Ligand SMILES: NC(=O)C1=CN([C@@H]2O[C@H](COP(=O)(O)OP(=O)(O)OC[C@H]3O[C@@H](n4cnc5c(N)ncnc54)[C@H](OP(=O)(O)O)[C@@H]3O)[C@@H](O)[C@H]2O)C=CC1
Ligand SMILES: CC(=O)C(=O)O
């Protein structure tokens with residue numbers, strides 16, 4: 001399979017004295033002020049094929065493929081199965097003691113051999129999720145400037161304002177189905193990481209593929225760089241972003257407006273746009289502004305709400321009660337906290353017929369200034385106001401626990417170690433089986449560890465966290481902590497939306513996803529203290545979530561793929577990308 005560039009070289013290329021091809025285009029000799037043409041090829045073979053991560057199979061190319069695609073001599077003689085390649089790579093990965101080195105090795109693999117990357121991730125999901133996702137992705141973002149090798153997504157900075165559509169057209173794939181976009185201002189619980197937040201859309205989209213089966217080529221990670229207020233980054237000579245303070249107000253709004261319009265123009269009405277890790281002063285507004293005109297989903301507000309609600313629904317069997325029987329207390333009243341709180345109130349409404357406002361009365365939140373109470377109303381951000389109830393001011397979490405007597409304690413503050421021994425002990429004195437969720441990421445920001453939760457509650461807590469913790473043995477019993485992370489939801493949710501051609505995200509779709517996830521928890525899981533099923537069966541879980549989300553979308557009349565497939569679970573499974581190698585002809 002000859003290529004345009006090769007043909008020219010074969011006909012005209014000459015050997016230089018050192019054995020290399022002559023510098024016929026003057027590329028080697030050109031000085032900085034002389035122009036050269038960056039030649040490209042359109043059909044991959046030979047060396048180009050080995051450098052194309054989408055098609056490269058490395059030592060797995062068969063003898064026939066090596067002949068047909070000019071690969072002879074470019075590979076060692078061995079022909080390995082994909083399974084053997086996987087075994088070798090897993091052994092190599094396990095040899096790295098530093099977690100960030102594993103991350104870098106995984107990113108290298110993704111850039112070298114995409115199918116092998118996804119095979120590893122799918123087959124070893126519990127082991128590799130913490131590497132490509134939280135917690136290690138957090139450290140990777142903090143050090144992104146130093147470890148950055150090749151762009152893995154699209155960078156759209158203020159320099160491109162006015163020509164964002166043009167920038168989108170530079171991405172090599174046109175048939176995009178899902179975009180994860182960040183502006184890097186609230187990366188996990190690590191704060192403003194500016195342009196280095198790119199690790200998050202890249203990581204989230206690799207989960208769209210590995211956990212939800214969305215084709216990798218249909219995924220587009222985007223970072224919008226409007227500057228950063230992180231002085232450490234601005235002073236860092238290796239920082240990869242714009243070296244200026246964040247644009248705000250009209251300049252920011254115009255940038256986002258242009259982006260949203262360009263995305264719709266370039267990819268059409270049904271492109272799913274997932275907002276990720278925006279600061280809350282933009283996140284709520286962007287969601288409210290675009291949810292009626294675009295297919296948008298905010299993972300931190302909506303995905304998190306859906307996954308936590310799923311855990312709560314699943315835990316009802318443990319407590320033998322209904323959601324309406326619980327009293328909830330949150331530490332953290334931002335995107336995650338108020339997003340979860342709203343969805344809980346909505347779910348109770350759907351189940352009991354009671355008004356949402358009424359259900360909010362059993363949901364309390366603490367922010368950095370203490371319990372959210374009605375006397376603070378005037379100074380509260382709009383998303384906190386629905387939860388400002390009548391109560392005297394309380395300025396710390398321990399006193400709030402004592403005053404509110406919650407049955408469920410949820411951490412969404414982004415601040416580590418805030419569920420102290422006294423607080424967990426208080427929860428344990430109030431409840432036979434206190435439900436404690438330490439959702440903040442990465443691990444360093446978790447409100448408490450699994451060990452803290454089990455030890456301080458004498459092994460009685462039902463515990464789950466945003467980043468994974470190892471099982472804990474307490475007084476002879478092994479407790480397995482669950483991972484309450486939106487990674488359970490968005491891949492299957494996105495698949496359901498895409499496969500049904502859903503045109504708008506409705507809260508009922510989130511509720512459907514929660515119910516679907518909760519229904520996947522088995523007796524065996526409950527026995528171990530889990531309120532989430534293990535990630536090992538995530539592809540099956542995602543297919544079920546996708547099916548329930550699609551079913552709800554058809555019911556609401558927002559699905560556009562017609563006729564509705566009869567067996568939606570089977571349809572979801574059939575839609576899913578699998579990473580086994582294809583044979584080339
Ligand atoms: N497990 C999961 O799937 C997810 C986890 N998260 C995690 O949740 C955390 C928060 O995210 P998000 O809600 O988007 O962030 P926000 O910035 O929107 O909200 C943070 C909230 O925490 C409050 N807060 C901060 N410090 C304290 C403190 N010392 N005491 C009490 N309250 C405090 C803030 O108070 P104030 O309003 O007064 O500033 C604010 O209300 C992050 O660590 C993130 O990684 C997020 C999404 C999903
Ligand atoms: C999990 C996630 O989305 C977050 O921590 O922001």
Ligand SMILES: [Mg+2]
Pocket residue numbers: 188276277299300
């Ligand atoms: Mg997030």
